[in-house]
Amino acid sequence: MPLQALKFRPGVNRESTSLSNEGGWFECDKVRFRSGSAEKIGGWVADTGPSGSTLPPPTGAFWGTARALQNWVSLSGYNLLGIGTNLKYYIQNGISGEVYDITPLRLTTAAGEVTFAATPASTVLTVTDNGHGVRENDFVTFSGAVSLGGTITATVLNTEFQVFAVVSNNVYTVILPVAADGSDVGNGGASVVGAYQITTGSDVYTVSVGWGAGGWGGVNIGTPDIGWGEPAPAGVGLAEQLRLWSQATFGEDLVFNPRGGALYYWDTNANPNIFDRGVIIAAGTTVGGAAVDSTCPSVCNHVLVSDASRFVIAFGTNDPTGVYATAVLDPMQIRWSEQESYATWTPAVTNQAGSYRLSQGSSIVTVIQSRQEVLVWTDAALYSMQYLGPPYVWGFQILADNLSIVGPNAVTTANNITYWMGSDKFYVYSGRVETLPCTLRQYVYGDINLSQAYQFFAGTNEGFNEIWWYYCSAGSTTIDKYVVYNYLERIWYYGTLARTAWLDSALRVQPMATTYGAQLVYHEQGIDDGTTNPPSPISAYIQSSDFDIGDGHNFGFVSRIIPDVTFDGSTVNAPTLDFTVRPRQFPGSNYGQSNNPSVVSAQSYAGQRTYNVQQFTEQVFVRVRGRQMAFRVGSTALGTAWQLGVPRIDARPDGRR
Numbered sequence: 001m002p003l004q005a006l007k008f009r010p011g012v013n014r015e016s017t018s019l020s021n022e023g024g025w026f027e028c029d030k031v032r033f034r035s036g037s038a039e040k041i042g043g044w045v046a047d048t049g050p051s052g053s054t055l056p057p058p059t060g061a062f063w064g065t066a067r068a069l070q071n072w073v074s075l076s077g078y079n080l081l082g083i084g085t086n087l088k089y090y091i092q093n094g095i096s097g098e099v100y101d102i103t104p105l106r107l108t109t110a111a112g113e114v115t116f117a118a119t120p121a122s123t124v125l126t127v128t129d130n131g132h133g134v135r136e137n138d139f140v141t142f143s144g145a146v147s148l149g150g151t152i153t154a155t156v157l158n159t160e161f162q163v164f165a166v167v168s169n170n171v172y173t174v175i176l177p178v179a180a181d182g183s184d185v186g187n188g189g190a191s192v193v194g195a196y197q198i199t200t201g202s203d204v205y206t207v208s209v210g211w212g213a214g215g216w217g218g219v220n221i222g223t224p225d226i227g228w229g230e231p232a233p234a235g236v237g238l239a240e241q242l243r244l245w246s247q248a249t250f251g252e253d254l255v256f257n258p259r260g261g262a263l264y265y266w267d268t269n270a271n272p273n274i275f276d277r278g279v280i281i282a283a284g285t286t287v288g289g290a291a292v293d294s295t296c297p298s299v300c301n302h303v304l305v306s307d308a309s310r311f312v313i314a315f316g317t318n319d320p321t322g323v324y325a326t327a328v329l330d331p332m333q334i335r336w337s338e339q340e341s342y343a344t345w346t347p348a349v350t351n352q353a354g355s356y357r358l359s360q361g362s363s364i365v366t367v368i369q370s371r372q373e374v375l376v377w378t379d380a381a382l383y384s385m386q387y388l389g390p391p392y393v394w395g396f397q398i399l400a401d402n403l404s405i406v407g408p409n410a411v412t413t414a415n416n417i418t419y420w421m422g423s424d425k426f427y428v429y430s431g432r433v434e435t436l437p438c439t440l441r442q443y444v445y446g447d448i449n450l451s452q453a454y455q456f457f458a459g460t461n462e463g464f465n466e467i468w469w470y471y472c473s474a475g476s477t478t479i480d481k482y483v484v485y486n487y488l489e490r491i492w493y494y495g496t497l498a499r500t501a502w503l504d505s506a507l508r509v510q511p512m513a514t515t516y517g518a519q520l521v522y523h524e525q526g527i528d529d530g531t532t533n534p535p536s537p538i539s540a541y542i543q544s545s546d547f548d549i550g551d552g553h554n555f556g557f558v559s560r561i562i563p564d565v566t567f568d569g570s571t572v573n574a575p576t577l578d579f580t581v582r583p584r585q586f587p588g589s590n591y592g593q594s595n596n597p598s599v600v601s602a603q604s605y606a607g608q609r610t611y612n613v614q615q616f617t618e619q620v621f622v623r624v625r626g627r628q629m630a631f632r633v634g635s636t637a638l639g640t641a642w643q644l645g646v647p648r649i650d651a652r653p654d655g656r657r
Contacts (some may be wrong), residue, residue, distance in 0.1 A: 011491025037592025039643035045530030066514035068245035069503035084245030100275035144191035150183030159335035201243025308387035331363030400433035409457035459502030564645030572639035583626025
């Protein structure tokens with residue numbers, strides 16, 4: 001009989017059974033399609049730039065779990081990268097690789113308000129500061145302290161610390177790098193100053209704080225617990241939420257906002273080697289030489305700087321103007337500043353500052369700026385926000401209602417088309433809102449943890465015409481899976497990978513991502529996992545749906561495989577690829593599972609065989625018998641890159657048993 005070509009449709013389809021998708025692919029991991037052919041994805045390497053933080057992280061380049069990345073170039077030509085984590089906000093100087101902590105301060109005490117007490121032979125330092133307002137994991141920097149008398153010197157004290165435990169509203173503890181001795185009986189002196197950074201957030205989403213949250217009878221926010229019916233300290237609910245950031249450039253400077261917090265501004269220093277902390281944009285302050293007016297938003301969920309006339313726009317904010325003036329966040333309220341200003345927010349006939357409250361939904365989830373409009377998602381509708389000019393300034397139009405979006409970072413734009421992940425399907429907006437057909441919808445939403453949806457995020461990989469969504473599987477509270485839509489070939493594929501944020505910026509050569517190990521990594525660089533030293537191999541595979549090798553009644557017998565594969569880009573002299581043939585008798589029966597599937601040409605009890613194909617392998621002789629067969633290609637070796645062509649098999653009819 002003539003050789004049978006194993007030419008499968010590009011993309012992976014899991015919307016039905018394996019046999020019903022005959023002629024297609026059914027499973028994969030770390031594989032993409034290019035020009036219809038399956039290939040292993042590119043590797044990644046860790047950024048190796050030095051850390052400029054005064055408190056070196058225990059691992060990685062920064063403290064905390066990163067959820068936001070923003071890339072821009074200053075007027076001096078410095079390539080800057082903003083990194084927002086659940087603990088801090090950093091800016092990386094792309095030329096030197098230095099990572100600078102620019103986390104704003106919320107409070108600086110008067111001299112003498114902070115005192116210390118050490119315990120002999122212990123590294124725990126007790127800090128007293130009445131009404132400190134800190135929570136566990138917050139950061140504070142002490143200055144002006146003198147030695148406690150022994151090993152706890154002024155040098156040990158006058159540095160940055162992370163709060164270890166909250167004892168009361170007036171007392172907390174930190175961990176010292178050295179243990180105290182019997183001579184450490186002082187309190188630090190009368191000149192101690194504590195500079196407290198803004199409150200940190202969680203790296204896991206929690207529903208709320210209050211009745212029903214945490215263990216029965218209360219919630220732990222330090223020591224002691226808050227019991228049932230007892231009020232929590234002001235702002236505790238915010239701190240328990242997942243820390244997400246929004247940010248936008250204002251010229252060469254940066255406006256940024258922790259979700260549910262205030263607006264902050266970072267001014268690029270004239271000296272490119274000096275990175276000052278961000279400062280709050282608040283009523284009565286002077287920021288960047290501009291006096292902020294009395295109606296500036298004090299809290300918001302998302303900030304954006306418009307391309308049209310450069311307005312600073314706060315979404316989900318308070319409105320201290322008019323009859324219904326309030327300091328409380330209204331999740332449907334939108335306010336914008338005067339054009340070319342982040343300081344003027346009071347509407348007047350001489351400016352274009354203003355506000356608008358959306359009506360469809362209960363809260364604004366996220367915002368993205370597209371080519372001619374700002375798209376605003378509530379939890380029930382999608383709005384278009386367009387610049388009109390005076391007197392209305394901005395106009396609002398509902399594009400679609402009765403839709404969903406899983407979280408603030410689950411949307412991205414490629415080629416002026418916007419894609420996002422809903423709570424039960426994917427959407428696309430290209431002038432009108434439509435459902436994005438997905439051959440993996442059942443697979444994705446059948447194994448997903450929607451309670452952690454605010455962790456989910458989307459990103460583009462323009463070099464391969466891809467949209468990536470990272471999400472948590474059903475049994476995980478951290479990101480562990482991804483699904484990809486190739487918008488050029490209109491196909492889907494998926495895999496497993498742990499990332500926390502993603503940015504594909506034209507200002508840097510490769511897409512960037514962050515890991516749970518607090519590393520900045522560059523994707524599509526190399527062919528291995530460069531986050532380890534030495535690099536680790538990337539395991540990648542793809543498996544076809546079942547296809548008939550018999551006539552449905554009789555068995556079929558496969559005697560050889562003619563490989564068609566390239567190893568271009570491999571960094572080893574003899575790259576290899578495993579071809580696995582997986583026969584079965586009926587659609588309802590299991591595939592043969594090899595006792596050791598990594599063994600070359602090892603036959604399992606059910607007839608499955610794995611064959612090692614090298615660069616110049618011409619043909620592989622096999623003995624496989626069944627009614628259907630699935631074909632699997634994969635690699636687990638270091639330095640191996642591959643692209644599959646159209647292999648062929650030599651199959652003939654066989655007996656009935």
